[in-house]
Amino acid sequence: MIVDYSLQNASQIYYLMSQSIIPRPIAWIVTQNRDKVVNIAPFSYFSPLSSNPPTLVVSIGHKSDKTPKDTLKNIRESKVCTICMPRENDLEKLDKSARELDENISEAKLFDIKTKILNKLFPPVIETSAVAFFCKFYKEIALDKSKTVPIVLKIKEQYIDDRFCKKESGKIYVDYKPLARVGKSYGLINLL
Ligand SMILES: Cc1cc2nc3c(=O)[nH]c(=O)nc-3n(C[C@H](O)[C@H](O)[C@H](O)COP(=O)(O)O)c2cc1C
Numbered sequence: 001m002i003v004d005y006s007l008q009n010a011s012q013i014y015y016l017m018s019q020s021i022i023p024r025p026i027a028w029i030v031t032q033n034r035d036k037v038v039n040i041a042p043f044s045y046f047s048p049l050s051s052n053p054p055t056l057v058v059s060i061g062h063k064s065d066k067t068p069k070d071t072l073k074n075i076r077e078s079k080v081c082t083i084c085m086p087r088e089n090d091l092e093k094l095d096k097s098a099r100e101l102d103e104n105i106s107e108a109k110l111f112d113i114k115t116k117i118l119n120k121l122f123p124p125v126i127e128t129s130a131v132a133f134f135c136k137f138y139k140e141i142a143l144d145k146s147k148t149v150p151i152v153l154k155i156k157e158q159y160i161d162d163r164f165c166k167k168e169s170g171k172i173y174v175d176y177k178p179l180a181r182v183g184k185s186y187g188l189i190n191l192l
Contacts, residue, residue: 010147018044023180023187027058028084028094030115030123031074033103038115038124039070040097040107042086044181045148054155055138056083061148063100070103072149079137081153082122084129086179088188094179118159130164130176133157 005013018024027046031039045059060072068076075081086094097107108115115124122134135153143150164176180187 018181019183022182023189024182026086026094026179026181027056028086028090028097028126028129029058029071030082030084030108030126031071031080032078032123033070033074034077035104037104038106038108039074039103040111040113040115040126041069041071042094042098043071045150046083049152053138056133056135056153056155057141057150058083058153059148059150068149070101072151073103075137075151075153080122081135081137082125083133083135083153084126085131085176086126087128087130087177088179090126090128091179091186119157122156125159129159130161131174131178132159134159 003016008016024044025046027043029041029043033039043058043060047057049055049057060069062068067073071081093111093113096111097113099107101107101110107113114127116127117124119134125132133153133155134157135155138152138154141150141152160172160174165172165174167173177188177190180189
């Protein structure tokens with residue numbers, strides 16, 4: 001079967017792509033608005049872009065009222081975000097944090113997602129994270145007629161929980177089991 005994308009609507013295309021490009025890493029993104037309300041949401045249209053410069057890309061859409069999602073709004077305003085990599089035990093809270101909420105309601109408070117400040121220049125890190133990236137806004141990519149906005153982020157610092165890393169011969173090895181998006185469900189990555 002060959003599927004002509006010009007004959008599919010946006011949700012059919014989303015369904016096709018997200019069932020086929022698997023697994024996808026999940027960015028559990030922490031941002032803050034002007035009132036410092038901590039916003040947390042998962043994004044799986046997320047990928048490393050380059051390690052030189054160290055950049056990531058995440059595509060963020062709009063709320064049902066067509067305004068930018070809080071994460072997009074907060075990154076545009078504050079120019080920073082903290083990207084946490086979720087693990088197995090985060091599944092329930094991660095899934096809840098995808099609910100559409102008013103920007104003044106914090107997912108951290110509502111779903112009891114505990115965070116800690118590790119760098120005052122960036123939003124806090126989710127306490128259960130083995131790995132997190134402190135990122136600065138780099139650029140937006142304008143896609144034709146698209147409602148989704150790919151944001152390029154530059155990694156300034158990486159946090160690794162000491163239990164999940166070791167230093168050997170000048171290299172830092174990171175070893176943890178991230179939660180991934182598999183179609184509309186979730187999976188864990190196991191090494192062969
Ligand atoms: C695992 C998972 C991955 C998601 N990936 C994306 C994504 O890549 N882009 C997007 O716009 N929304 C994505 N969503 C939906 C957002 O998390 C959801 O719209 C959320 O309410 C956005 O929150 P915010 O308004 O606080 O930014 C995803 C949801 C889940 C559960």
